[in-house]
Amino acid sequence: MYSHHSKPPQCRLYGAPYSISTSRVAVVLNEKNIEYEWRIVDTGNRGLRILRSEHKEPRYLALNPFGKTPLFQDHEVTMYESRAVIRHIARKHDEHGPHLYGTNEKERTMVDQWLEVESQNFNPAIAPAVYHLVFAAWFGKIGDVRVVNPSIARLEKVLDVYESQLMKTKPHVQSWWTSIFNRPSWMSHLLKAYPKIYFNPHA
Amino acid sequence: MYSHHSKPPQCRLYGAPYSISTSRVAVVLNEKNIEYEWRIVDTGNRGLRILRSEHKEPRYLALNPFGKTPLFQDHEVTMYESRAVIRHIARKHDEHGPHLYGTNEKERTMVDQWLEVESQNFNPAIAPAVYHLVFAAWFGKIGDVRVVNPSIARLEKVLDVYESQLMKTKPHVQSWWTSIFNRPSWMSHLLKAYPKIYFNPHA
Numbered sequence: 001m002y003s004h005h006s007k008p009p010q011c012r013l014y015g016a017p018y019s020i021s022t023s024r025v026a027v028v029l030n031e032k033n034i035e036y037e038w039r040i041v042d043t044g045n046r047g048l049r050i051l052r053s054e055h056k057e058p059r060y061l062a063l064n065p066f067g068k069t070p071l072f073q074d075h076e077v078t079m080y081e082s083r084a085v086i087r088h089i090a091r092k093h094d095e096h097g098p099h100l101y102g103t104n105e106k107e108r109t110m111v112d113q114w115l116e117v118e119s120q121n122f123n124p125a126i127a128p129a130v131y132h133l134v135f136a137a138w139f140g141k142i143g144d145v146r147v148v149n150p151s152i153a154r155l156e157k158v159l160d161v162y163e164s165q166l167m168k169t170k171p172h173v174q175s176w177w178t179s180i181f182n183r184p185s186w187m188s189h190l191l192k193a194y195p196k197i198y199f200n201p202h203a
Numbered sequence: 204m205y206s207h208h209s210k211p212p213q214c215r216l217y218g219a220p221y222s223i224s225t226s227r228v229a230v231v232l233n234e235k236n237i238e239y240e241w242r243i244v245d246t247g248n249r250g251l252r253i254l255r256s257e258h259k260e261p262r263y264l265a266l267n268p269f270g271k272t273p274l275f276q277d278h279e280v281t282m283y284e285s286r287a288v289i290r291h292i293a294r295k296h297d298e299h300g301p302h303l304y305g306t307n308e309k310e311r312t313m314v315d316q317w318l319e320v321e322s323q324n325f326n327p328a329i330a331p332a333v334y335h336l337v338f339a340a341w342f343g344k345i346g347d348v349r350v351v352n353p354s355i356a357r358l359e360k361v362l363d364v365y366e367s368q369l370m371k372t373k374p375h376v377q378s379w380w381t382s383i384f385n386r387p388s389w390m391s392h393l394l395k396a397y398p399k400i401y402f403n404p405h406a
Contacts, residue, residue: 065364066324077312081319088312109280109291116284119322121269161268 009037014063015070016043017193018138020130021082022070026193028086030185032097038192041069044139083115121161125154212240217266218273219246220396221341223333224285225273229396231289233388235300241395244272247342286318324364328357 013029013036015022029036042054054060056067064071064080071078072085076092079085090101102108129151132143163173180186216232216239218225232239245257257263259270267274267283274281275288279295282288293304305311332354335346366376383389 065367066320066361076309079312079316081316081323084312084315084319087315088308091311092308105291105295106279108294109282109287112287112290113282113284116287117269120284158269164268 009035011072011074012037012039013070013072014039014041014060016041018135019043019069021068023189023193024082025070025072025085025089026189027183027185028089028100030188031100031183032089032093034089034093034096041071043069083119087115121158122155125151125158127151129155212238214275214277215240215242216273216275217242217244217263219244221338222246222272224271226392226396227285228273228275228288228292229392230386230388231292231303233391234303234386235292235296237292237296237299244274246272286322290318324361325358328354328361330354332358 011029011034013022013025015025015038017040026036026038041060042052044053055064055069060071061067063078066080068080070082070085071080072088073079074092077088079088087101094101100111102111128147132145132147132151136143159173162176166172166176214232214237216225216228218228218241220243229239229241244263245255247256258267258272263274264270266281269283271283273285273288274283275291276282277295280291282291290304297304303314305314331350335348335350335354339346362376365379369375369379
């Protein structure tokens with residue numbers, strides 16, 4: 001574990017660079033322009049030649065007994081579960097940067113609804129494909145291609161709903177995806193989390 | 204679909220009686236003592252001899268394009284995803300009944316964390332066992348017992364964490380379970396949702 005910053009941070013994020021849940025929190029911190037100390041948790045990755053499982057060690061389990069990343073700390077809380085962490089950050093820093101949790105009860109409710117859609121529909125659909133196409137190899141395993149097609153088929157159904165929903169506000173999934181992918185908060189995180197993949201010529 | 208009430212309700216819940224997600228919303232409405240109209244959605248249940256799939260019909264998909272129950276309506280919103288619905292009810296009716304979403308930011312954050320623990324740890328662990336031990340037969344299928352043991356083993360690990368967490372506030376999982384199981388909000392829902400199983404001698 002090491003720190004990216006030398007001065008005392010407002011908060012601390014424990015997580016693995018390639019962890020999607022860790023990225024979820026990092027991007028929200030970036031959106032809010034909140035400085036944080038990123039403590040790399042070695043969750044065992046043969047591709048990166050880090051072979052310990054720090055998230056299963058007693059000192060980590062004392063902070064998150066479920067033994068998962070990310071873990072988040074600020075002056076008020078030590079907590080886990082990325083979708084709870086981003087709600088906390090959005091509420092606590094509502095006046096600072098974009099109003100990620102909406103500006104009234106109806107918007108907050110819709111943010112909650114679409115966060116749950118991601119958690120209960122999008123993620124379960126896409127996760128098997130991502131695991132077997134990407135992560136399996138990183139963990140030194142062979143991905144099972146038979147899992148990929150049903151996962152993609154399920155994902156397509158979810159994206160069909162996104163498409164019809166986004167038609168009301170944004171011109172379709174493709175442009176929505178492009179707009180969120182190109183947000184500075186996300187690009188900044190990619191450069192930090194995947195330095196070998198996303199080379200920054202201006203760094 | 205039919206209504207349990209004749210006067211106009213504050214809100215409406217579309218769902219199947221045996222749906223766990225629907226129960227999640229019903230119990231929170233009961234906790235808040237909010238009158239609601241329950242519109243039964245026939246999601247196809249051979250055990251109950253209801254064989255349509257109303258949640259896949261166009262008039263239902265127009266309200267919830269993911270084709271799942273529950274669906275919730277009040278004067279402000281039409282929404283889905285049970286864990287988003289209960290957050291909405293808890294926020295909107297915070298002054299009415301128990302403060303389900305806590306009374307300060309730290310408590311709200313811990314409510315969010317444990318809601319996510321349920322969604323990401325408890326439910327994925329227990330769901331396969333519940334499906335293969337209970338629901339499969341209801342759907343006219345044969346449960347696969349080979350799925351049950353790993354599911355229970357995973358659940359036990361989650362409950363071990365609950366146990367150590369509850370030691371700080373409640374004397375262990377068993378008494379916590381007894382206390383929530385016996386809440387009037389839950390008993391009232393069981394009598395409504397499972398009238399053949401939970402016979403109420405005082406009804």
